[in-house]
Amino acid sequence: MSPDTLSPDEATRVRRGADAATRPDVLRELAADPSVTVRAALALNPHAPPAANEALARDRDERVRVLLARKLAGLLPSLAGEAQARLQQQTLATLTALVADEALRVRAAVAEAVKDMPRAPRELILTLAQDPAVMVSEPVIRFSPLLGTQDLLSLLAAMPSPAILRAVAERANIEDPVSDVIATTTDNEAIRALLCNRSAHIRETMLDSLIARAVQHVEWHEPLVNRPVLPPRAARALAEIVATHLLEALAARTDLDPVLGDELRMKLAVRMTVPSEPAVRPERSTEHALVEARALDSAGRLTEAVVLEAARQGETRMATALLAVAAGVPIAVVDRAAALRSAKGLVSLAWKAGFSMRVAGALQTLLARLAPGAVLPPGPGGSFPLAVEEMRWQLDFLGRMGR
Numbered sequence: 001m002s003p004d005t006l007s008p009d010e011a012t013r014v015r016r017g018a019d020a021a022t023r024p025d026v027l028r029e030l031a032a033d034p035s036v037t038v039r040a041a042l043a044l045n046p047h048a049p050p051a052a053n054e055a056l057a058r059d060r061d062e063r064v065r066v067l068l069a070r071k072l073a074g075l076l077p078s079l080a081g082e083a084q085a086r087l088q089q090q091t092l093a094t095l096t097a098l099v100a101d102e103a104l105r106v107r108a109a110v111a112e113a114v115k116d117m118p119r120a121p122r123e124l125i126l127t128l129a130q131d132p133a134v135m136v137s138e139p140v141i142r143f144s145p146l147l148g149t150q151d152l153l154s155l156l157a158a159m160p161s162p163a164i165l166r167a168v169a170e171r172a173n174i175e176d177p178v179s180d181v182i183a184t185t186t187d188n189e190a191i192r193a194l195l196c197n198r199s200a201h202i203r204e205t206m207l208d209s210l211i212a213r214a215v216q217h218v219e220w221h222e223p224l225v226n227r228p229v230l231p232p233r234a235a236r237a238l239a240e241i242v243a244t245h246l247l248e249a250l251a252a253r254t255d256l257d258p259v260l261g262d263e264l265r266m267k268l269a270v271r272m273t274v275p276s277e278p279a280v281r282p283e284r285s286t287e288h289a290l291v292e293a294r295a296l297d298s299a300g301r302l303t304e305a306v307v308l309e310a311a312r313q314g315e316t317r318m319a320t321a322l323l324a325v326a327a328g329v330p331i332a333v334v335d336r337a338a339a340l341r342s343a344k345g346l347v348s349l350a351w352k353a354g355f356s357m358r359v360a361g362a363l364q365t366l367l368a369r370l371a372p373g374a375v376l377p378p379g380p381g382g383s384f385p386l387a388v389e390e391m392r393w394q395l396d397f398l399g400r401m402g403r
Contacts, residue, residue, distance in 0.1 A: 010035050017042035024049040031055035036064060043067040046075060050090035057094050062103045069098045069106050073113030076120060092121055099127050107136045115139040122146050129155060134163045138380075142167040149175045156181045162190065163381040169193040174200045183210055188217055188358055189382035195223035204231050211237045218243075218311050218362040222372040225250050232260050239264055243314060243365065244271055249372075289321035290331060297325050304359050311362040319366055326353035333398045338367040343376040345398050348391035351384050358382070 006014065016022045017030045018041040030042050031052040042048055043056050043064050056068045072095050076088070099110055111128045114120040125146045131137045141147065141155065141164060152168055156178070160168075168174065169182050169190045179202045182194045191210065194200055202210075207227070211234055214220040221242045226249070230238075235256060239247055251264035296302040302322060310319040320338070324331040327349050337345030343364050350360035357378035364375045379385040386394075 006037065010038065013038045014041045018045055020045065020047040024052075027052045028055070031059075036061050039064050040067055044071055046071060050094070053091070053094050054097075057097050057101075062105060065098060065101060065103065065106045066109045069095070069101075069109040070113050072098070073110050073117075073120075076114065077117065092124070095121075095124060096127075099124060099131075104133050104135060107131060107133065111136045111140050114144075116143040116145065118145050120144070120146060126151065130158075134161060134380075138163055138167045142170055147171075149178055152178045153181065161381070162187055165190040166193045166381060169200070170197055172197075172199045176201050176203050176206075179203070180206055188219070189378055191217075192219055192223060195220055195227065198226075198228050202227075204234070207231070207234050208237070211241075214238075215241050215312070216308070217358075218308060218365065219358055221246055222365070222375070226372065230256070232257060235260060235264065239267055241312075244268070245369065245371075247271065286317055286321065286331060289315075289317040290325070292318070293321040293325040296322070302326050304355055307355065307359050308362055311359075311366045314366065316366060319363060323349055323353055323355075323363060323367075326355065328352070329395075329399070333395075334367070336398050336401055341368040341370060341374075342394070342398075343368065343370060343374060344386060344390070345394050347376050347384065347386060348394035349398075351386075351391050352395060356382065357384060360384075 013030060013033060013035065014037055016026060017033070017038050027042060027045070027048050028051050030038055031048075032055065033039055033042075039056060039059060039061070040063065042052060043059075044067055048056075053068060053072065056064055059065050059068075072091050075091060076095075095110060098106055101107055107128070110124075111131070114124065114128070125140055125144050128140045129137050129144070129147060129151070141152075152171070152174065155164065156168060165182065165185065165187050166189060168178065170193050174197070179194060179200055182190055183202065183206050185191065194202070195210070207224075210220065211224060214224060221238070224234075224238055225242060225246045227234075230253065235250060235253075238250060242250065247264070247268050251261065251268045253261070256264070293302065296306060302325060307319060307322045307326075310322060320334045321331060324334045327334075329349065329352070334346075334349060337349060346363050346368060347357070347360045350357070350363060353359075361375060361378070364370050376385055384391070
């Protein structure tokens, strides 16, 4: 209800509920006011007495409880010191009740307000971090400075959802034991998030293990090449598997030993002058690639693994044909997205083909030759980062361009 439609008496009560000078006993009475607008004004009043806040925490209207949760969480940093001890205790008790609220929006409001507070109550943070709703737990897990290594290991031991695993992987300055757990999972998106996290500590032996597995995971190559610390053994191993543009970035690193740098630049020079690299099959013609892609599709064998293998081998025409056949579009549509270097276009085609963002990332690098910073990354939990409506528009645009 807007202020313009309030009756004069209701408008007066709203002003009293919002006024810091209103007597505490009046504010307590307003907590039971029949008008939700009055109670909402009181919920926003930082000077409302604890008894009024406690009553509002049981308010029948979820919106009032959300406003109260945000206010109380925001008041926590100002309630330090002995003089405020009792008020802090009362505020925390009310907040604890709100954290147990059945309404997701109420719990999420508390989580959003305290997620990065260095002086938030630790028990409150732990409760929020263990909330079954990702909307509540994810921001706290990702940002709270109060969660230590043991807390994170306990969360990981509970077999969390992919979104929570990724939230841990994206935390600043996670330690080796946490990185070890993430790196040994089968969640490829969480591992990529870990590798992209430049502040994450990763043991050298674990980095070696990830590079060995990266032969099958093209989407890990770019973050591996750009790790802030890259031991010589890791750099040499990467040089054997990454695409030419990433080998170029690897050879350009200034933190490598000069001898190793020369070695990588020599390898790059050889690759640039040799038409076809060892262990890579000759590039198929478009016609041949389409015939093979259609045969795989008819046999039910046109899978993500086939597309990723083509990307790993650098087989541009084969990957293009596989994407076109799987998406049910002319090969010219895929070529158009590649020529435009359209990250959104290729992501939309991968979506239409029924592939995951793992494939979409590899195809952006292979077909559009996008630099690492231009690649469209996956959304939370490896989801597509574009709305369905936008992906449909991208597909329609690519199709209309050829008419």
